[in-house]
Amino acid sequence: MSKKRAASPRRTDDLPAPADRRRFRTSLLAWYGRHGRDLPWRRTDDPYHVLVSEIMLQQTQVDRVLPKYDEWLQRYPSLSALARAPEEQVVKAWYPLGYNIRPRRLHAIAREAVASYGGELPSDEATLRSFKGIGAYTAGAIRSFAFRQRAAIVDTNVARVLFRVFVGTGDPKRHAVKQRLWRISEALVPRRHVFDFNQALMDFGAMVCVARKPRCLVCPLSRICRAYPFDADGQ
DNA sequence: GTCCAGGTTA
DNA sequence: TAACCTGGAC
Structure with missing residues (x-):
C-alpha cells in the first residue's frame, strides 16, 4: 500500500x-x-564555447570554472584545435576541475565533430545525446544556449x-x-x-x-x- | 577531520 | 545506484 x-x-x-x-x-x-550574473558564456552563442562551458559546469561550480574557461578557449579556440591536441595533454589542461572523464569525452566529441559533422557541433537532440558526456541537461543547454531552440x-x-x-x-x-x-x-x-x-x-x-x-x-x-x-x- | 555538491554512465 | 574529483562548508 x-x-x-x-x-x-x-x-x-x-x-x-x-x-x-x-x-x-x-x-x-x-x-x-x-x-543576474554576468558570466562569460552568457556573452556568446558559439556552440563550441557553450559546449566547453557546459561540460565544465556539469559537476563544478561557477567560481571554479571561470578561470579555466578562458584559459581553455585560449589554448583550444575551436573544435578542430581541440581535436588536433593529444588526449593526455587535454586531460592535463583540465586540472584542477576534476572528474577527468569529462576532458576525455569533450576531446572525443571534438574529434567526432570533425570526423563526421564537418567540424560543427550538431544541433538536434538525438545526435547530441549520442555523444558520451552529453546527457539530458547538457543537450538542453546546448540547444537553448547555442542554437536558441525552445x-x-x-x-x-x-x-x-x-x-x-x-x-x-x-x-x-x-x-x-x-x-x-x-x-x-x-x-x-x-x-x-x-x-x-x-x-x-x-x-x-x-x-x-x-x-x-x-x-x-x-x-x-x-x-x-x-x-x-x-x-x-x-x- | 568529515561531509557535501554536482551530470553522466555503466 | 555507485563511481568519478576537488574545494569549500561545517
Missing part, C-alpha cells in the same frame, strides 16, 4: 496553470534583469526551484517527480527569451532559491510558491 497513484499515464492537470506560468516567467525574467533544462538548481514552486511536497529524488519537473520546465520555457529564461532559472537557484537557507524574504516568486514559507530550520 505504499504506491497508490491514479493510473493516468499522461496527466496535464499537474502542470502549472497558464496564469502561474506567466507570473513565473515574468517575475523570473525581471529578477534576472536586475540580479529546449528545457533541468539541473540540480532548476530541479530545486521547480520542485519548491510547483510541487512543494514529496520526494524530489523519485523518478516520477524528476519526470514531472522536466515536463514543468518544458511547459515554462517561453518562445522568446529562451536563452535568458534558462540562464535565469539556474541563477535563481544558485542565488535565491538555494538549498540550505533559501532567501524567501526577497523572493519574487513566494506568492505562487507551494513551499513558501520554506522552513530552513525545520530539521
Whole structure:
C-alpha cells in the first residue's frame, strides 16, 4: 500500500496553470534583469564555447570554472584545435576541475565533430545525446544556449526551484517527480527569451532559491510558491 | 577531520 | 545506484 497513484499515464492537470506560468516567467525574467550574473558564456552563442562551458559546469561550480574557461578557449579556440591536441595533454589542461572523464569525452566529441559533422557541433537532440558526456541537461543547454531552440533544462538548481514552486511536497529524488519537473520546465520555457529564461532559472537557484537557507524574504516568486514559507530550520 | 555538491554512465 | 574529483562548508 505504499504506491497508490491514479493510473493516468499522461496527466496535464499537474502542470502549472497558464496564469502561474506567466507570473513565473515574468517575475523570473525581471529578477534576472536586475540580479543576474554576468558570466562569460552568457556573452556568446558559439556552440563550441557553450559546449566547453557546459561540460565544465556539469559537476563544478561557477567560481571554479571561470578561470579555466578562458584559459581553455585560449589554448583550444575551436573544435578542430581541440581535436588536433593529444588526449593526455587535454586531460592535463583540465586540472584542477576534476572528474577527468569529462576532458576525455569533450576531446572525443571534438574529434567526432570533425570526423563526421564537418567540424560543427550538431544541433538536434538525438545526435547530441549520442555523444558520451552529453546527457539530458547538457543537450538542453546546448540547444537553448547555442542554437536558441525552445529546449528545457533541468539541473540540480532548476530541479530545486521547480520542485519548491510547483510541487512543494514529496520526494524530489523519485523518478516520477524528476519526470514531472522536466515536463514543468518544458511547459515554462517561453518562445522568446529562451536563452535568458534558462540562464535565469539556474541563477535563481544558485542565488535565491538555494538549498540550505533559501532567501524567501526577497523572493519574487513566494506568492505562487507551494513551499513558501520554506522552513530552513525545520530539521 | 568529515561531509557535501554536482551530470553522466555503466 | 555507485563511481568519478576537488574545494569549500561545517
